[in-house]
Amino acid sequence: MLGEYAWGAGELAYLYRQLGIASRAEAKGVSGCLTLLQCWIYDHFPTLRPSRLEPRELERGQAGAFRWRGTAPRSSKRRDAQMLAYYRQAIDSLTSQSVSWTPYGRSPHLTVRRTLYQGLLRFAEIAEYYDPTRCLRQLGYVQGVPYPPERPLVVRRPASTLGYSLSYQSVYDSYWNNLGVHSVHLDLFSTPIRRRPWEFVENYMSWYIRHSHPHILSDSRPVDDISDADTVSTIIF
Secondary structure (H helix, E strand, C coil): CECCECHHHHHHHHHHHHHHHHCCCCCCCCCCCHHHHHHHHHHHCHHHCCCCCCCCCCCCCCCHHHHHCCCCCCCCHHHHHHHHHHHHHHHHCCCHHHCCCCCCCCCHHHCCHHHHECEEEEECCEEEEECHHHCHHHHCECECCCCCCCCCCEEECCCCCCCCEEECCHHHHHHHHCCCCCECCHHHHCCECCCCCCCECCCHHHHHHHHCCCCCCCCCCCHHHCCCCCCCCCCCC
């Protein structure tokens, strides 16, 4: 919080919206706080970090992004195309063991209570739904099938980036200021992880495959070959 505004929540709402727009067929770029997205990737997926980039120790008061300070390689059309192909293959090759499931500790919600907030994040006219039941393993809990999201009043997701919009009932705006009611009670929804950090309930993978895109490349393994033991499911939707 800064003054009366939750700028972090606002930025996350804006980034979520821009990622949605960037997923459209005609999109050619993405905006928002991409430093936040990049650091999130480096925190959770060590194999996607540049080979010469190692996390640094943070000094007191420094933002988390300082862990990943480094020099960006020189860009070129040929190199960019090669890196795009490389990262597509690298993402499709991820396994459960190649993910850092709890980079912020086993129980970050005990330090930052708003981690458990469930409801809308807003930035100006933009509103996006946030639900920690989609990423329980980040909190040290077994992943279950998430709660169904709140349905928007209006949804427009055309192939073009123009006209993309979602709107929700204004009543949801009050959720942010009523954290005690609009928070997930972890012990009622799931159980702490006991064995492997990627644990999930029996029916989770079938739900995940129905609601997501397990692969980027069309020549990756067919969905039928995906097993509960070696598949990485999305951490944050």
